[in-house]
Amino acid sequence: MLSTSEKTEIExxxxxxxxxxxxxxxxxxxxxxSYKAVGNWLTxxxxxxxxxxxxxSPQGSFIIGTIIQTVDPDGDIDLDIVCELNGKxxxxxxxxxxxxxxxxxxxxxxxxxxxDKEGRRCxxxxxxxxxxxxxxxxxxxxxxINTNGYSVIREKVFSNLSNQSIQALELSITDNERLxxxxxxxxxxxxxxxxxFGYAKWFMEIAESIKGQRTKMFSLNExxxxxxxxxxxxxxxxRIVQLLKRHRDIMFKDYSENDKKEKPISCIITTLAAKSYxxxxxxxxGLTNIVRGMKNNILNRINxxxxxxxxxxxxxxxxxxxxxxxxxxxxxKREKFFYDWLERLEQDFRILEIPHSRILLSESLQKxxxxxxxQKTFSDIGNKMKILTESGKNHxxxxxxxxxxxxxxxxxxxxxxxxxxxxxxx
Amino acid sequence: xxKLSKPKKLTAxxxxxxxxxxxxxxxxKLFGINQITWQGELKSSPxxxxxxxxxVYKLNNAPQxxxxxxxxxxxxxxxxxxxxxxxxxKQKLCLYYPKAKEWDESKTIASTIFPWIxxxxxxxxxxxxxxxxxxxxxxxxxxxxxxx
Numbered sequence: 001m002l003s004t005s006e007k008t009e010i011e012x013x014x015x016x017x018x019x020x021x022x023x024x025x026x027x028x029x030x031x032x033x034s035y036k037a038v039g040n041w042l043t044x045x046x047x048x049x050x051x052x053x054x055x056x057s058p059q060g061s062f063i064i065g066t067i068i069q070t071v072d073p074d075g076d077i078d079l080d081i082v083c084e085l086n087g088k089x090x091x092x093x094x095x096x097x098x099x100x101x102x103x104x105x106x107x108x109x110x111x112x113x114x115x116d117k118e119g120r121r122c123x124x125x126x127x128x129x130x131x132x133x134x135x136x137x138x139x140x141x142x143x144x145i146n147t148n149g150y151s152v153i154r155e156k157v158f159s160n161l162s163n164q165s166i167q168a169l170e171l172s173i174t175d176n177e178r179l180x181x182x183x184x185x186x187x188x189x190x191x192x193x194x195x196x197f198g199y200a201k202w203f204m205e206i207a208e209s210i211k212g213q214r215t216k217m218f219s220l221n222e223x224x225x226x227x228x229x230x231x232x233x234x235x236x237x238x239r240i241v242q243l244l245k246r247h248r249d250i251m252f253k254d255y256s257e258n259d260k261k262e263k264p265i266s267c268i269i270t271t272l273a274a275k276s277y278x279x280x281x282x283x284x285x286g287l288t289n290i291v292r293g294m295k296n297n298i299l300n301r302i303n304x305x306x307x308x309x310x311x312x313x314x315x316x317x318x319x320x321x322x323x324x325x326x327x328x329x330x331x332x333k334r335e336k337f338f339y340d341w342l343e344r345l346e347q348d349f350r351i352l353e354i355p356h357s358r359i360l361l362s363e364s365l366q367k368x369x370x371x372x373x374x375q376k377t378f379s380d381i382g383n384k385m386k387i388l389t390e391s392g393k394n395h396x397x398x399x400x401x402x403x404x405x406x407x408x409x410x411x412x413x414x415x416x417x418x419x420x421x422x423x424x425x426x
Numbered sequence: 427x428x429k430l431s432k433p434k435k436l437t438a439x440x441x442x443x444x445x446x447x448x449x450x451x452x453x454x455k456l457f458g459i460n461q462i463t464w465q466g467e468l469k470s471s472p473x474x475x476x477x478x479x480x481x482v483y484k485l486n487n488a489p490q491x492x493x494x495x496x497x498x499x500x501x502x503x504x505x506x507x508x509x510x511x512x513x514x515x516k517q518k519l520c521l522y523y524p525k526a527k528e529w530d531e532s533k534t535i536a537s538t539i540f541p542w543i544x545x546x547x548x549x550x551x552x553x554x555x556x557x558x559x560x561x562x563x564x565x566x567x568x569x570x571x572x573x574x
Contacts, residue, residue, distance in 0.1 A: 003472065005472035006472045006473050008472070009471060009472050009473045010473060355473065356473065357473065357474065357475050358470075358471070358473050358474050358475070358551050358555070359475065359551060359554060359555065361473065362555040375555060375556045375557075376556075378552050378555045378556050379552070379556045379558055379560055381552070382548075382549060382552035382553075382556070382558075382560025382561065383560045385545075385548065385549070385560070385561070386549075386560055386561050386562045389545065389561075389562075390562070394545070395541075396540075396541045396544045396545070397472075398448055398449060398540070398544075399451065399469070400469055400471070400472050401468070401469040401470045401471035401472060401474050401544050401547070401548065402470060402471040402474075402544055402545060402548040403471065403472065414448070414537060414540075414541050415541070416541040416542065416545055417528070417533075417537070417538045417541070417542075418528065419521065419522040419523070419528040419529075419538070419542055420522065420523045420526070420528070420562060420563045420564050421509075421510040421520065421521060421522075421542075421546065421549075421559075421561055421562065421563030421564075422510060422520045422521070422522060422523045422524070422563060422564055422565070422566070423509075423510040423511050423512055423519075423520025423563075423565070423566070
């Protein structure tokens with residue numbers, strides 16, 4: 001069992017680590033510029049889409065505050081973008097829309113971007129503005145169309161997303177595995193409905209429901225603003241998802257390229273974490289409970305077609321969609337890898353439940369999360385302590401050591417008087 | 427107008443009482459009337475390690491602080507000496523800049539020096555992990571070069 005003061009110290013370490021795993025303000029601003037630029041191409045005068053006033057917005061981890069740095073410092077940051085059309089030519093099928101969006105992306109200046117490949121529902125665009133490191137994006141652009149007579153993005157998302165009903169945020173999308181519909185259907189009312197903004201709302205509502213607390217740490221409304229400001233703070237659930245994703249990235253980083261494709265997907269990690277979250281107001285309790293609880297939220301259902309039991313992680317805003325549907329594919333390692341990951345999580349996070357020296361904890365955290373962010377975390381915390389001493393706000397518990405500002409008024413606490421370390425150095 | 431009186435120098439016995447009161451978990455001894463020693467375990471922080479520390483104070487001299495255990499404090503991979511010590515082998519800590527009078531004989535060692543010892547131990551651990559001393563401080567060479 002951890003004492004309160006031990007818990008406070010470890011909590012500070014995890015929170016600072018989460019900050020160091022997040023994207024920086026400059027990366028955030030560069031991401032915003034990049035998807036706005038893509039939006040501009042799609043609405044340019046020579047675009048066939050122009051009459052349908054395409055609106056572009058990020059979705060996924062960028063808007064729910066769970067995006068993290070890549071393990072490879074040169075890696076492309078994943079950005080999920082929705083491109084919403086307000087209407088279409090009557091004759092256009094799903095395939096037409098997909099191709100027209102693709103053509104528009106392909107035709108833009110080649111030095112700025114490369115249309116990488118066509119996915120089932122998205123186009124993948126590798127965006128390189130000036131080719132700067134850490135400002136390269138791997139954008140999955142999802143063409144979509146609204147069917148309720150209003151622009152979901154402009155009228156619902158950009159203006160007070162928190163107040164919208166989840167239903168009102170649905171969008172019809174193309175899906176080249178839905179045949180023959182993909183090739184022949186011209187009526188979006190019949191197409192597959194996706195709800196990325198509804199998902200974001202669902203997630204944020206859970207993140208905000210911290211037991212006994214009201215402080216606002218992250219605003220969904222701000223993050224879906226046409227030009228969202230960088231936000232530094234996160235709710236515990238957001239930080240936990242960031243730590244879990246990073247844990248997954250490090251665990252699978254040396255797997256073969258083919259095996260890496262079957263590693264746990266962020267969407268399932270995020271959904272299971274949110275389903276297992278119970279309003280904990282600190283990272284240690286949240287992580288402990290979520291790591292234990294995730295497997296209980298993977299359900300078993302009998303597939304009516306095959307009569308075989310399948311694993312289900314239902315999309316919370318569309319219960320008919322199974323995020324884990326690819327686990328049942330023949331020869332897939334996805335299910336095994338997911339349970340391997342859960343097991344490793346339990347091992348690696350056990351260290352949080354029992355007191356460990358800072359030195360041992362730092363070694364364990366470096367193995368789990370990578371050297372650079374962990375070392376920077378301890379550096380940052382050390383620096384904070386120095387600043388506290390300089391401003392006369394640092395304290396020790398004489399029995400327990402340095403406690404910063406986390407004083408409890410105990411009789412064993414003393415303030416640190418201002419001073420400078422002196423003496424030789426190497 | 428009365429002259430402002432200089433703060434009074436504390437006696438060794440007064441220093442001893444403060445140490446027995448605040449750091450009574452260690453052993454404080456008096457030698458003659460002018461010298462005291464303290465020896466005990468100090469912890470760097472709630473999740474930090476324990477260190478056996480000895481403090482020797484003789485009136486009219488600066489307090490001397492030694493880390494007795496670990497006998498040889500580990501160093502980060504690329505370093506050869508400890509940071510902010512007077513003597514690397516004796517592990518004699520250097521906690522304040524004497525010219526700035528951050529400590530003087532009118533102050534209790536218990537309320538000034540001892541929290542600095544704990545702070546040194548804390549930053550020592552951070553330095554072990556990161557290779558960087560984040561506790562701030564100054565070095566004699568840099569002062570010499572700034573003086574002229």
